[in-house]
Amino acid sequence: MIRRTFISMATATLVATAAHAESHSMDAMDIVDTAAGAENFSTLVAAVEAAGLVETLKGEGPFTVFAPTDEAFAALPEGTVEELLLPENMERLTAILTYHVVPGAVMSGDLTDGMEAETVEGGMVMIGTEGGVTVNDANVVTADIEASNGVIHAIDTVLMPEM
Numbered sequence: 224m225i226r227r228t229f230i231s232m233a234t235a236t237l238v239a240t241a242a243h244a245e246s247h248s249m250d251a252m253d254i255v256d257t258a259a260g261a262e263n264f265s266t267l268v269a270a271v272e273a274a275g276l277v278e279t280l281k282g283e284g285p286f287t288v289f290a291p292t293d294e295a296f297a298a299l300p301e302g303t304v305e306e307l308l309l310p311e312n313m314e315r316l317t318a319i320l321t322y323h324v325v326p327g328a329v330m331s332g333d334l335t336d337g338m339e340a341e342t343v344e345g346g347m348v349m350i351g352t353e354g355g356v357t358v359n360d361a362n363v364v365t366a367d368i369e370a371s372n373g374v375i376h377a378i379d380t381v382l383m384p385e386m
Contacts, residue, residue, distance in 0.1 A: 253281045254288055257370040263377065266296040266304060273308045274317045284372030285328035287340075289348070289358045291381040299381055315386070318344050322384040328373045331356055331366035346384040358382065 255277055258264040267290055271277055280286065296304050307316045321344040329340070338350040351357040356366060361380035368375040 251371050253372045254284070254286060254370045254375060255280045257368060257375060258288075258290060261368070263292040263294070264290055266293045267291055270296075270304075270308065270316060270320060274313055274320050276317065276320055280324075280372075282372065285326075286343075286373035287325040287327060287329040288373065288375045289323045289325075289361065289363075289378050289382065290375045291323065291361070292364065292377050292379060295361070295379050295381050318384055318386065319381070322346055322348075322382055323378075330374060331363065331376065342384070344384050348382065 252260065255268065255271065258271075259268045271280060280288070306312060307319065322342045324343040325340045325348070326343065334350050334352055334356060336350070336352040339347050340350065341347055348358050356363040356376070358376075358378055359380075359382055361378035361382055363376045364379050365377035368377065
């Protein structure tokens with residue numbers, strides 16, 4: 224009985240230590256690594272790479288990223304993503320991507336209805352909180368994905384700045 228209890232305690236300690244290490248390492252992941260590790264941001268990560276924004280979004284921050292899901296990119300007119308990824312469209316792609324980024328780490332609990340936020344691109348986004356959180360016309364589908372240098376809020380629509 225004593226041996227079984229010891230083995231159970233040792234196993235529990237190993238499991239708890241592994242879980243702590245895993246959660247700690249996840250906390251240490253920056254916005255790019257967090258998005259790359261998620262299943263629904265592969266198009267966003269490819270766009271960030273094509274625009275040369277990886278190092279910026281791996282930077283100190285903090286940043287709040289309203290991150291369109293793969294489904295949001297798929298909902299764009301056919302050929303739009305491929306066109307944006309062409310080298311000659313890097314400036315437009317960069318503007319679109321930086322329109323999804325707000326300086327500072329803003330958690331969903333910090334958002335208020337009618338709040339406006341200036342994006343890194345320079346445009347403004349409008350936050351709504353009635354009946355769920357929205358950013359302009361996009362719904363936040365997953366909020367408060369924490370990263371070491373900010374927070375990600377997954378959205379269901381690609382936001383387009385005025386150009």
